[in-house]
Amino acid sequence: MLSGKGNSGFGWDEHRQMVVAEDVVWNSYISSHKVVGQFRHHNFPYYDQLTSIYAKDRATGKDAQTTVGIVEKIDADDATTANNLEEGNNYRGCEDDVSLDDMDVSAIQPQ
Numbered sequence: 784m785l786s787g788k789g790n791s792g793f794g795w796d797e798h799r800q801m802v803v804a805e806d807v808v809w810n811s812y813i814s815s816h817k818v819v820g821q822f823r824h825h826n827f828p829y830y831d832q833l834t835s836i837y838a839k840d841r842a843t844g845k846d847a848q849t850t851v852g853i854v855e856k857i858d859a860d861d862a863t864t865a866n867n868l869e870e871g872n873n874y875r876g877c878e879d880d881v882s883l884d885d886m887d888v889s890a891i892q893p894q
Contacts (some may be wrong), residue, residue, distance in 0.1 A: 802825040 794807035795801075802822065804812075813820045827833075 795830075799826055800828050800830060 793802055793804045794814075796803045801824075809823055813823070
């Protein structure tokens with residue numbers, strides 16, 4: 784009502800925190816928007832806070848993701864992580880699956 788097309792005549796009363804207009808403007812608007820009649824004498828004490836949260840924020844679909852796309856990204860990230868771990872295990876030619884049974888510990892002095 785305050786910013787829509789063809790809605791001139793409406794204003795905002797900061798003191799009473801409500802939408803204001805001449806009777807003829809209200810009557811005309813209510814005749815084509817019946818459900819709005821309930822707000823004619825209703826105040827909106829949180830209007831300023833709500834407009835700071837919601838004003839000019841609209842979903843456009845830009846950067847939207849599908850479930851399939853999200854799962855594919857997770858799978859790709861998991862594969863990258865697995866490859867990095869595998870490369871890390873082969874760091875400087877070290878074996879990653881050495882068992883104590885395979886080690887020669889005969890030269891180690893007990894302490």
